[in-house]
Amino acid sequence: MSPEEGKEVIIEYNKMKSERDTLIDDLTWYKAKVERLERENEDLKFTKKMHLGHIKYFSNNNELLRDEVKSLKQENKELLLQIEELESEINDRDEWALLKMEQEGE
Numbered sequence: 001m002s003p004e005e006g007k008e009v010i011i012e013y014n015k016m017k018s019e020r021d022t023l024i025d026d027l028t029w030y031k032a033k034v035e036r037l038e039r040e041n042e043d044l045k046f047t048k049k050m051h052l053g054h055i056k057y058f059s060n061n062n063e064l065l066r067d068e069v070k071s072l073k074q075e076n077k078e079l080l081l082q083i084e085e086l087e088s089e090i091n092d093r094d095e096w097a098l099l100k101m102e103q104e105g106e
Helices: 003-105
Strands: none
Touching: none
């Protein structure tokens, strides 16, 4: 091998070594990126579970509140009927008292 060929081999060797080092660096970077993405994925899975739990809780709570509103509406309706009955009774008593006073005045 001539000195000129030796230099070319050394240059080619250094070039290949540099490319190998770059590939090793890239591989390290990609491994770190994959690990980070896997951690983020686990965090997102946990967050998803947490949100689904909240949705389920609020959905159940919403149903309970709807039932409570329905019950309160019915109770309000019954109380309004009682008020009407009492007002009618009061009006009847007032009318009766007026009639009694008219009869006594005659």
